Amino acid sequence: MRCSILAFAGGLxxxxxxxxxxxxxxxxxxxxxxxxxxxVQAPSTSGFMQSTIQPSRGGLSxxxxxIVPVQVSTAMNMAFNxxxxxxxxxxxxxxxxxxxxxxxxVQQLMAGTQSVNGTxxxxxxxxxxxxxxxxxxxxxxxHGIGFDRLATQRLSHLPKFSFAVDLTIRSFFYDRLGVGxxxxxxxxxxxxPLELEILQSLITKLKNGTLSNITPTTIVGTGHSYGxxxxxxxxxxxxxxxxxxxxxxxxxxxxxSSAFVAALNLAIASQNQPLRxxxxxxxxxxxxxxxxxxxxxxxxxxxxxxxxxxxxxxxxSVTFGELFTLSAVVAPxxxxxxxxxxxxxxxxxxxxxxNCSYPTNLAQxxxxxxxxxxNVTGTYVAPLTGHGxxxxxxxxxxxxxxxxxxxxxxxxxxxxx
Ligand SMILES: *[C@@H]1O[C@H](CO)[C@@H](O)[C@H](O)[C@H]1NC(C)=O
Ligand SMILES: *[C@@H]1O[C@H](CO)[C@@H](O)[C@H](O)[C@H]1NC(C)=O
Ligand SMILES: *[C@@H]1O[C@H](CO)[C@@H](O)[C@H](O)[C@H]1NC(C)=O
Ligand SMILES: *[C@@H]1O[C@H](CO)[C@@H](O)[C@H](O)[C@H]1NC(C)=O
Ligand SMILES: *[C@@H]1O[C@H](CO)[C@@H](O)[C@H](O)[C@H]1NC(C)=O
Ligand SMILES: *[C@@H]1O[C@H](CO)[C@@H](O)[C@H](O)[C@H]1NC(C)=O
Ligand SMILES: *[C@@H]1O[C@H](CO)[C@@H](O)[C@H](O)[C@H]1NC(C)=O
Ligand SMILES: *[C@@H]1O[C@H](CO)[C@@H](O)[C@H](O)[C@H]1NC(C)=O
Ligand SMILES: *[C@@H]1O[C@H](CO)[C@@H](O)[C@H](O)[C@H]1NC(C)=O
Ligand SMILES: *[C@@H]1O[C@H](CO)[C@@H](O)[C@H](O)[C@H]1NC(C)=O
Numbered sequence: 001m002r003c004s005i006l007a008f009a010g011g012l013x014x015x016x017x018x019x020x021x022x023x024x025x026x027x028x029x030x031x032x033x034x035x036x037x038x039x040v041q042a043p044s045t046s047g048f049m050q051s052t053i054q055p056s057r058g059g060l061s062x063x064x065x066x067i068v069p070v071q072v073s074t075a076m077n078m079a080f081n082x083x084x085x086x087x088x089x090x091x092x093x094x095x096x097x098x099x100x101x102x103x104x105x106v107q108q109l110m111a112g113t114q115s116v117n118g119t120x121x122x123x124x125x126x127x128x129x130x131x132x133x134x135x136x137x138x139x140x141x142x143h144g145i146g147f148d149r150l151a152t153q154r155l156s157h158l159p160k161f162s163f164a165v166d167l168t169i170r171s172f173f174y175d176r177l178g179v180g181x182x183x184x185x186x187x188x189x190x191x192x193p194l195e196l197e198i199l200q201s202l203i204t205k206l207k208n209g210t211l212s213n214i215t216p217t218t219i220v221g222t223g224h225s226y227g228x229x230x231x232x233x234x235x236x237x238x239x240x241x242x243x244x245x246x247x248x249x250x251x252x253x254x255x256x257s258s259a260f261v262a263a264l265n266l267a268i269a270s271q272n273q274p275l276r277x278x279x280x281x282x283x284x285x286x287x288x289x290x291x292x293x294x295x296x297x298x299x300x301x302x303x304x305x306x307x308x309x310x311x312x313x314x315x316x317s318v319t320f321g322e323l324f325t326l327s328a329v330v331a332p333x334x335x336x337x338x339x340x341x342x343x344x345x346x347x348x349x350x351x352x353x354x355n356c357s358y359p360t361n362l363a364q365x366x367x368x369x370x371x372x373x374x375n376v377t378g379t380y381v382a383p384l385t386g387h388g389x390x391x392x393x394x395x396x397x398x399x400x401x402x403x404x405x406x407x408x409x410x411x412x413x414x415x416x417x
Contacts, residue, residue, distance in 0.1 A: 040130045047211040063127040070201040073117030076193035081111045084283040099258035123181025124174035137169040138216040144225030148180035148316040149173040179316045187283020187319035192329045196233045222246040233329030235336040248343040251351040251362040260350035263295035269317045284317045297388030299347045339376035341405045345385030
């Protein structure tokens with residue numbers, strides 16, 4: 001196991017160099033040659049603009065990638081009493097003001113709600129097992145802050161297996177608004193209420209055959225961190241949308257969020273990474289350094305240092321609009337009757353202040369508070385693992401737990417040893 005991880009790390013370093021040279025990670029990293037295996041039927045490109053077809057890394061799935069236009073509106077975006085700062089000094093002071101106790105900044109920030117509508121381009125990838133089967137389950141994955149849709153593939157320790165490309169079901173993963181190949185509108189407009197409607201629209205398109213002509217019977221919504229908050233918001237606002245919700249890096253305890261915001265040490269993206277983010281306004285931010293990323297996402301020694309380097313080289317942006325509305329869509333899902341699992345690293349910083357079993361099992365507490373009518377629930381706590389579960393060696397066992405939960409759809413409580 002160790003051996004293959006180390007061998008794999010060489011590939012990561014090479015990719016990291018390519019990215020440092022300004023080449024964006026537009027496509028899935030794939031087999032050398034990148035060809036679809038003979039006799040394997042390629043997925044339909046229907047519903048995708050600028051579509052391309054590739055195997056997943058390791059070749060066990062075949063994928064269509066491209067741009068999916070979504071037309072959405074919300075009356076629930078926030079209006080802010082805030083202008084994007086002119087410079088880094090102002091950005092840094094904003095976060096100091098935000099995390100200060102009894103902060104007047106936070107009290108004065110919210111200025112009611114604002115309606116937003118638009119058509120946005122969303123970068124997405126749909127993968128299906130590379131053996132001409134047509135699984136009836138599709139999993140839609142929503143990434144968190146600091147990453148993009150391909151981070152899980154790129155940063156997984158597992159050359160032939162990843163969270164994002166399950167072997168027995170279809171998976172659709174997409175760049176959230178403002179990230180990767182997706183549209184980059186005004187940074188204050190990119191907020192959780194708008195992103196929730198984008199996720200709902202993508203789910204509808206997956207269900208009604210718009211994307212790749214598939215007609216799944218079961219939809220699983222999986223998120224990480226802020227992505228989990230959006231998935232949770234779907235189960236509350238649109239309770240019949242998903243059959244199963246998998247919330248990773250998630251709880252209802254926000255005590256650690258200040259430490260997380262401070263740990264990220266947010267920098268203006270266009271200044272911190274000019275080769276990747278020139279042209280974006282000062283409202284688009286990134287974590288400063290790999291030290292910020294370790295603080296926010298990782299638990300030593302349970303990760304490969306090369307993964308941290310690559311996470312830094314490929315880090316994704318976040319906006320003020322998102323940081324001001326992080327949990328605005330999270331609400332009890334009294335009408336959700338599907339199954340739900342919460343999967344955390346035991347040392348998660350933002351959602352557990354570094355200890356997910358203090359003062360109680362915070363994964364179970366989230367289910368108890370948010371899912372009063374859900375009978376089929378599960379929790380899993382990965383050992384010696386930070387917020388970025390995917391980037392630790394322990395991700396393997398967490399993936400297995402998630403796959404079993406999806407497959408069985410049955411109740412299970414599990415804490416690994
Ligand atoms: C940053 O912007 C503020 C407000 O525009 C200005 O007063 C200040 O001088 C600027 N600081 C630097 C270091 O440029
Ligand atoms: C808006 O914020 C400024 C500080 O930046 C504050 O002086 C002003 O009172 C706020 N306005 C409202 C309506 O809260
Ligand atoms: C969309 O927003 C514009 C303002 O940006 C507004 O004029 C228009 O009525 C809105 N349309 C819908 C369908 O909400
Ligand atoms: C297709 O591949 C998946 C994953 O390896 C496997 O579970 C399934 O049984 C395969 N189906 C066929 C018909 O080979
Ligand atoms: C599928 O859902 C999308 C998003 O709501 C919608 O725009 C589209 O018209 C629907 N297509 C069909 C065939 O129902
Ligand atoms: C949230 O976490 C903090 C820090 O661990 C703890 O002090 C607090 O009691 C927790 N709140 C709840 C409701 O669990
Ligand atoms: C659940 O559904 C009922 C009936 O449609 C509705 O009145 C209620 O507001 C819903 N509850 C939530 C939390 O959405
Ligand atoms: C959940 O359990 C309750 C009590 O056992 C039962 O009445 C309800 O029908 C169950 N709901 C679902 C969705 O299975
Ligand atoms: C987490 O909190 C529990 C008490 O709930 C404590 O026993 C345990 O040592 C803590 N773990 C760490 C790593 O601090
Ligand atoms: C899971 O744990 C919760 C809280 O400890 C408990 O209420 C629930 O009954 C457990 N479910 C199963 C299937 O053991």
